[in-house]
Amino acid sequence: MEERTAEEVAAIFAAAGDSVTVINTDKTEDETVEDYKATIQRNVDHLELIKAYKKEDGTTSIWTSESFTAIDAAVTAGKAKLSA
Secondary structure (H helix, E strand, O other): OOOOOHHHHHHHHHHHHHHHHHHOOOOOOOOOHHHHHHHHHHHHHHHHHHHOOEOOOOOOEOOOOOOOHHHHHHHHHHHHHHHO
């Protein structure tokens, strides 16, 4: 696999924002608790996975100067929702 380009890294980071939005959205009336928690879990897992992305060397992170403040907060909030 080739190294990800700067554009690919930017797209991955942008997609993380979608997961942040999902986690920060309250359960709707038409969702079951089980479905809602499954959605939250998938998005928490997604955020944790992308934070761990490495370059081809398997050691160096693909991330450089990106701010993970919103992502970290969403993971924390998502885990809180899952344990509630």
